Amino acid sequence: MSQDTDETTEETPTDETTTAEATTEETTTAEATEHGDGDSPVTSQTVEAIFDAVAAVAPEIREGLPGRRVYLDEENPSGEEVLAADVHADDLLCDRLTAIDGVGGYASEEGESVVDAGEGFAVTCDPLDGSSNLASNNAMGTIVGVYDAELPATGDAVVAAGYVLYGPITTMVVARDRVTEYLVHDDGSREELTQITLPEEPTVYGFGGRVPDWPEDVADYVSAVESELKLRYGGAMVGDVNQVLTYGGVFAYPALRSNPEGKLRHQFEGNPMAYIVETAGGRSSDGSQSILDAPAEALHGRIPVYVGNEDLIDRLEATVGT
Ligand code: AHG
Ligand code: MN
Ligand code: MN
Numbered sequence: 001m002s003q004d005t006d007e008t009t010e011e012t013p014t015d016e017t018t019t020a021e022a023t024t025e026e027t028t029t030a031e032a033t034e035h036g037d038g039d040s041p042v043t044s045q046t047v048e049a050i051f052d053a054v055a056a057v058a059p060e061i062r063e064g065l066p067g068r069r070v071y072l073d074e075e076n077p078s079g080e081e082v083l084a085a086d087v088h089a090d091d092l093l094c095d096r097l098t099a100i101d102g103v104g105g106y107a108s109e110e111g112e113s114v115v116d117a118g119e120g121f122a123v124t125c126d127p128l129d130g131s132s133n134l135a136s137n138n139a140m141g142t143i144v145g146v147y148d149a150e151l152p153a154t155g156d157a158v159v160a161a162g163y164v165l166y167g168p169i170t171t172m173v174v175a176r177d178r179v180t181e182y183l184v185h186d187d188g189s190r191e192e193l194t195q196i197t198l199p200e201e202p203t204v205y206g207f208g209g210r211v212p213d214w215p216e217d218v219a220d221y222v223s224a225v226e227s228e229l230k231l232r233y234g235g236a237m238v239g240d241v242n243q244v245l246t247y248g249g250v251f252a253y254p255a256l257r258s259n260p261e262g263k264l265r266h267q268f269e270g271n272p273m274a275y276i277v278e279t280a281g282g283r284s285s286d287g288s289q290s291i292l293d294a295p296a297e298a299l300h301g302r303i304p305v306y307v308g309n310e311d312l313i314d315r316l317e318a319t320v321g322t
Contacts, residue, residue: 046102046121047146047160051174053096054144056188058164058172061089061128061142065166069134076110077300078265085134086110089127089142097123107151107299109268114151114299121159122147126268129163130236139167141238145272152267152299155292161272163238173242175279198282202248202309206233206240208263209256218254221319225250225312237264241273241307245280250308250316255287261302266294270303283313287320 068084076082090110097117098106104120107113108127126143133140142164149157162174170184173196182190205225207218214222229250232243240251253264264270274284274291284291285306294303306316 042102043148043159046100047176049100050097050103050121050123050144050146050160051162051172052190053100054093054142054162054164055172055182055184055190057092057096058142058166058170058184059186059188060092061164062166062170064088064092065134077112078109078302082110083128083131083134086128086131090125093125093127093142097125105151107267109265109300122149122151122153124151124268124272126265129238129269130234133234133236138236139165139234139239140236141165141242143238143269143272145267145275147271152296152301153271154294154296155271155274155290158271158275158292161275163242163272163276165238165242167239167242171242173245173276175276177279179245179276179280196245196280198245198277198280198309199248200309202228202250202312203230204232204243204247204249205229205308205312206231206243206249206251208233208235208253213256213258215255215257215320217320218252221316224315224319237269237273237305241277244282244308245277248309250306250312252306252316253304254306255304255320259302260304262304264302264305266291266296266301266303267299270294270305273305274307277307281310282308283310285313285317288317 065085068088070084071081074082090108094106097103102120103117103123105117105122106115108125124145129141129143144162145158146160147153147157148159160176164172172182172184174180179196181193181196183193184190207222234240244251253262255262270291277284286294286304
């Protein structure tokens with residue numbers, strides 16, 4: 001399932017551009033190009049095909065939502081209730097992604113094991129992230145990771161990652177050597193909008209889980225940042241991380257007293273979103289190290305997730321686990 005990549009180096013942009021000023025030609029990510037340099041043409045073509053397919057299927061997933069707000073009488077491998085919309089999105093993504101040359105496997109939050117598709121990259125999906133928001137008609141997303149390794153894999157095997165945000169408009173954010181936001185049209189085509197780097201001045205924070213379930217060090221950290229930042233928590237990681245990328249700040253689904261691994265899945269949610277935030281110039285952490293360095297234990301394993309501006313994650317690590 002592994003894919004050869006060559007070591008061709010691309011020039012790293014060095015000029016300084018803020019998020020608001022960034023254009024598709026001029027963007028820069030002085031601190032933001034840690035991952036993805038040196039992709040081979042084969043890697044680039046396959047990654048493009050994967051995100052073309054994700055954009056193409058996004059309007060179908062969105063159109064399929066209104067009639068699928070009902071829970072089915074089944075659980076996913078994480079032991080959570082499953083909506084008809086989760087299954088529909090998973091079926092569509094599995095069909096389209098396994099049909100791509102260069103995709104060798106598909107794994108999803110909704111499926112027990114990896115679907116074999118021949119030789120090539122392993123693609124992970126959280127088909128509908130934040131699907132409990134469907135009942136209340138709030139934002140949701142689709143999260144995609146592209147790994148050059150057998151799953152489960154550590155984050156250093158991620159060669160690209162992205163998400164679709166089903167908000168008032170449908171957008172797609174893709175990270176490789178840099179992070180690009182696209183508008184997804186109703187016909188499934190994508191139009192490049194801008195390059196994303198984290199704003200230097202953070203504005204927002206959002207932490208999941210019940211406050212009494214937070215370990216004391218997590219509660220201490222939130223007490224420290226809540227006087228500096230505005231609370232923004234929407235119940236879908238894609239929407240909440242998109243706010244961090246837009247306004248700067250920190251998102252977390254932390255370690256919990258009831259579950260030290262937290263809630264979010266390492267392969268489907270943690271690694272791809274960490275890759276996106278780090279490529280945009282931010283940091284990720286599981287409390288003590290980059291999520292991308294955390295050992296991969298099981299396909300459906302969970303991991304505490306903290307992502308955001310570098311200073312905020314440095315402070316988090318200094319507070320949590322000490
Ligand atoms: P999913 O719908 O894929 O299970 O993911 C939901 C996740 C994540 O998107 C969000 O940050 C968190 O769960 C919300 O959980 P709470 O309802 O506990 O806030
Ligand atoms: Mn999710
Ligand atoms: Mn999901």
